[in-house]
Amino acid sequence: MKSRLVGTWAGDVLLRFSRWRSLRSVPLGNPEAAGARANAVLADRLIAQLCPAQGRFLDVGAHIGSVFASVHRAMPGAEIIAIEADPDKAAALRARFPYCTLLEAAVGESEGSVDFFRDPGKSGFNSLAPGEGRERITVELRRLDDLLPDTRVDLIKIDVEGAELGALRGGARLIARGRPVILFESTEVGPNALGYSAEMLWQWFDRHDYGVFTPDRLAHEAPPMTSEVFVDSHEYPFRTLNYFAVPMEQRQAIRDRARKILGVEAR
Template structure:
């Protein structure tokens, strides 16, 4: 049941549902990618569920990438932001709330956040994960940059058909990236033939959302699952 405890309660609920999805998808030898790994909270669950798998953590903030290196020595830590091109780009470090950091500014829930503009490396996931590694699950939390991150992973998605758990706050959070929810739908559903679900809907094995259902869900939810059409876990 969806909690009624505000933003913090919803985020905790999404984390709990994400862990349930990880446990359903990942065998002990599953390979995973955590894009926007932060402090490693979800990464720890990926390693617990798949202790013999290969894991990649993509994290551009230097202090957080250092922490991941220390605490998860078996993980390939990629010190960059996931994008649709490899190079360098500006990055907004939200010092007062690092979880809101991203390649572009986004609307923030609190006034007067403390921001620092830095420059980071950017990578395409297609160039990070070796072609002989089959990825089973990808988690994406990039504060509005999910379309550019997914564009940079399109070949991996075609090759491996992983389950993708991703945050998506709609057009408002993506404005500075020049992308929209329609772009997300076009990439995942139309081009790559994925189905989109809410997290509880996926766990309940409900049918994939149609375009109208997705638009309605965006009014109150901001985490979704993409999976190959007809996939069953």
């Protein structure tokens, strides 16, 4: 039902209500989750509007299309490119969202056929990493640099269940070409089943002159997270599950844009 509502007026209303209910439930439910939930809401609001009006948004790990649909709604002139490894999801996205260029592949730092594991109960947790009860299928593994050899993008979302570092390594030229802002998920200190860790992820961004910020710091004067702070934020209670990586030469411009999106003053 949820996937059928994505991209519709009713789906937008439902999403807003779901965010409000999630935040309202924190004091009575699990107060320790307040920070992470608030940052999830802020990440959703920011990613929908950070793309330039005529820019290009890349959604890596599109799932049911809710993120790129929110970008399209906010910035209908932006070009949308989405990548999804699950063949069933990819087919559904291609049929439902004709404005989106849909590429069917898993992404990583090499190319070839690879095992991909689908979770029958929670398809949002489909991953290149094996897990108990998951169904194994074979999909094509591609590098972002080879999938999009000449493309320039302004904004990227990466949510590939622990394979984010592999996606970045395989997209180094793409990222250097456009210097996009990147929203990425990171939930494990690691090393995880794919051999990636939070420390290694932070180091990749640091080497490429990106600063990492929590969503609630993007609009303010706070410096980027150090390695120690980034790794610590993965410990329970989590500060956030989503982070923004910002090219340091664009820090002021992105900060000012985030302020306008959120309607907040600098602090």
